[in-house]
Amino acid sequence: MKKIKLSQRQEGIIKLVKEHEPITSEHLASKLNVTRAALRPDLAILTMTGILEAKPKVGYTYSKKPSYSLIYDYIRNIKVKDIMSQPVVVNEATTVYDAIVNLFLNDVGTLFVENNGILVGAISRKDFLKFAMGGTDMHKVPVGIIMTRMPNIVVVNEEEDAYEAAIKIIEHEIDSLPVVIKATDNDKKDAFKIIGKVSKTNITKLLVKMGERS
Amino acid sequence: MKKIKLSQRQEGIIKLVKEHEPITSEHLASKLNVTRAALRPDLAILTMTGILEAKPKVGYTYSKKPSYSLIYDYIRNIKVKDIMSQPVVVNEATTVYDAIVNLFLNDVGTLFVENNGILVGAISRKDFLKFAMGGTDMHKVPVGIIMTRMPNIVVVNEEEDAYEAAIKIIEHEIDSLPVVIKATDNDKKDAFKIIGKVSKTNITKLLVKMGERS
Known part of the structure; x- marks a missing residue:
């Protein structure tokens, strides 16, 4: 099976979200000492994969569950x-x-x-x-x-x-x-x-x- | 479970890869009438999620299998x-x-x-x-x-x-x-x-x- 390695920053984001959920991208950016713009691609990937959930006006939460379509595709x-x-x-x-x-x-x-x-x-x-x-x-x-x-x-x-x-x-x-x-x-x-x-x-x-x- | 929807372009990329694998990003870009640069974020997401595999000098293939760590996290x-x-x-x-x-x-x-x-x-x-x-x-x-x-x-x-x-x-x-x-x-x-x-x-x-x- 193909192995995907998340980048160190992505792992860091997941860790922060697990500890502080729900957490906004502003808070994440300030904790990581980067700009919100710099985080955007990582957050896009983490929500696309279903690792994080983004709730409007609430922030990011850790979803624990991957994209259903990936599991589905794999099993099928x-x-x-x-x-x-x-x-x-x-x-x-x-x-x-x-x-x-x-x-x-x-x-x-x-x-x-x-x-x-x-x-x-x-x-x-x-x-x-x-x-x-x-x-x-x-x-x-x-x-x-x-x-x-x-x-x-x-x-x-x-x-x-x-x-x-x-x-x-x-x-x-x-x-x-x-x-x-x-x-x-x-x-x-x-x-x-x-x-x-x-x-x-x-x-x-x-x-x-x-x-x-x- | 959280549902992730791939964009229409991402679905289109997957379809092309399935039909023509292995296929380079140049070929994908020309078939979709876009520049390689425009495809880069989509290809990044599709390889990150494990949907596509990128082989240097060969091109993209459809891996059928999601990131092992997602399945692992889900099951565990x-x-x-x-x-x-x-x-x-x-x-x-x-x-x-x-x-x-x-x-x-x-x-x-x-x-x-x-x-x-x-x-x-x-x-x-x-x-x-x-x-x-x-x-x-x-x-x-x-x-x-x-x-x-x-x-x-x-x-x-x-x-x-x-x-x-x-x-x-x-x-x-x-x-x-x-x-x-x-x-x-x-x-x-x-x-x-x-x-x-x-x-x-x-x-x-x-x-x-x-x-x-x-």
Whole structure:
């Protein structure tokens, strides 16, 4: 990421505003021993970037928040393919017991289910737990019976914005989305191959990455 | 959040740079029918904000990313109390069965466990599922037996940065953190009362909020 260094004077202005807000440009100029005219370009940059807020007849305050359009632009330029991770996939005929073992071995929250290379379903810890509550023998039931089945699964493609994936996760109250591509060798409209996943963990990692001083 | 509006000319510059990058200031000036000197303040602001990158002898490119320090400042100014939600709490003597029912009724991923108002443990879908795999009777075992017990629980306080909470979630590979305050009526060092929780869902919602055009 591009690093921007504020000038020493700009840093000084921010410090003064934090200490004395609201503070007028006259006061700032006298504290810094410069003319108001000399400050004007710095103040323009600091308000443009959203670091300072200028209130008419009141003075400058520290806004703590950058220009919304910058954050927006930044978030909207990250794609699903930039943050997705490897999905754990099992076959539709796998028993519930073996699938849960798989879930633990890979330490994931959701398994995706395929049949002949086509995504047919998804199953989460919550689904497994609900099944376990019922007391049915886990060794005798295949995951195909208890999974959420296509087309009732929300999917994303790798060129979508990571932001859109986050919205889908929140709106549909799910933990993990399969990242898919159209299966070209299959005539069905909703025939997808799974190539990745985006979970709340990926989104949380993205936020951590955004806040890193690098 | 403060809204910054770029001037029409600045928007025009960004558009030209996107189309022709890398593009020199001479070319920009001639396309806009102005002098290079007239463009200088706009280009200064656009590079300061990190919208454009200026490469010597190459020209301006569109960086897509705002100044890292702005994103950093923004993320670091959001506190745990700004994003936390209500925790679901059960007593240590609750049976595993009743606890799981509670988990489903409230649609949460983690239950917190208290005893006399003090946080004593936490238990997740994963813990419950592991227990269910064992085949022991869910009606006969209290959650106190299978929960993760204090002090082996990572906690946050409401004045901590939301960003620090996100880091704890990723580093300790957990879904949800209890937000706690010191229990003043208790002598034990690690005696906390639970007042909220921060989960990957809260972090994902935060990212969605950050990207909103509002």
